[in-house]
Amino acid sequence: MANDLLIYGMKGSPFVRKVQVLLAEKGVPYDFEMASPFPAPDWFAEISPAKRIPVLRDRSIGTEGAAGTLPDSSVICAYLERKHPEPAMYPRDHFDHARALWFEEYADSELAMRIGLGLFRPMVMARMFGKEPDVETARKTVREQLPPLFDYLETSIAGRSCFVGDALGIADIAIATQFVNFQHAGARIDVARWPALAAWVDRMLARKSFADCIAAERKFIPQSDAEL
Numbered sequence: 577m578a579n580d581l582l583i584y585g586m587k588g589s590p591f592v593r594k595v596q597v598l599l600a601e602k603g604v605p606y607d608f609e610m611a612s613p614f615p616a617p618d619w620f621a622e623i624s625p626a627k628r629i630p631v632l633r634d635r636s637i638g639t640e641g642a643a644g645t646l647p648d649s650s651v652i653c654a655y656l657e658r659k660h661p662e663p664a665m666y667p668r669d670h671f672d673h674a675r676a677l678w679f680e681e682y683a684d685s686e687l688a689m690r691i692g693l694g695l696f697r698p699m700v701m702a703r704m705f706g707k708e709p710d711v712e713t714a715r716k717t718v719r720e721q722l723p724p725l726f727d728y729l730e731t732s733i734a735g736r737s738c739f740v741g742d743a744l745g746i747a748d749i750a751i752a753t754q755f756v757n758f759q760h761a762g763a764r765i766d767v768a769r770w771p772a773l774a775a776w777v778d779r780m781l782a783r784k785s786f787a788d789c790i791a792a793e794r795k796f797i798p799q800s801d802a803e804l
């Protein structure tokens with residue numbers, strides 16, 4: 577029998593993975609339907625006006641057309657937290673809650689832009705679409721664009737187990753999913769320069785919720801041996 581929840585998207589997308597990991601951490605089963613935004617077919621534009629993945633369908637709300645669908649990973653995760661409150665992935669404390677949303681936003685915008693456009697697209701998507709990888713762009717991203725962001729993340733995670741509070745939450749999931757794409761592109765964190773961040777990424781990506789996604793993605797994502 578079909579699950580209530582259905583994710584439309586492509587494996588390898590950090591935003592799709594963010595939703596998958598949140599569901600796995602909550603122990604909620606879901607179905608997955610492949611939907612590519614490159615380019616988005618007409619039926620997909622109806623449920624995703626911005627033509628982006630992921631989109632969630634809650635079949636208990638609607639099974640046809642746009643009924644029961646929600647686009648955008650942040651909206652989806654916030655909905656899932658209300659629908660399946662345990663274990664909580666958003667802090668109860670008001671200020672911590674807002675801090676968690678800040679880290680989610682920072683990951684989805686600042687980190688995603690640099691890792692997605694500057695690293696994953698030139699190294700991984702290029703090859704998936706039959707093109708030569710653009711190693712120079714990727715190198716520039718790793719050496720010039722990302723270090724200030726890593727400095728901020730290092731300061732924020734040093735001496736802590738999680739970005740906000742002491743339990744895994746949306747801030748950790750949103751940041752860590754971007755590092756999966758960083759690694760898929762063949763990049764590695766300089767442990768000497770960002771030791772706390774590197775250790776936290778290793779811990780996060782070893783969690784079953786992330787490891788299962790990564791194992792599935794490695795089957796079709798071309799691995800890179802370029803020196804970045």
Ligand SMILES: N[C@@H](CCC(=O)N[C@@H](CS)C(=O)NCC(=O)O)C(=O)O
Binds near residue numbers: 627
């Ligand atoms: N803010 C959106 C971003 C989603 C997003 O950018 N997804 C990418 C795939 S990783 C996409 O659909 N890109 C298609 C495009 O930009 O045309 C979210 O959190 O879901």
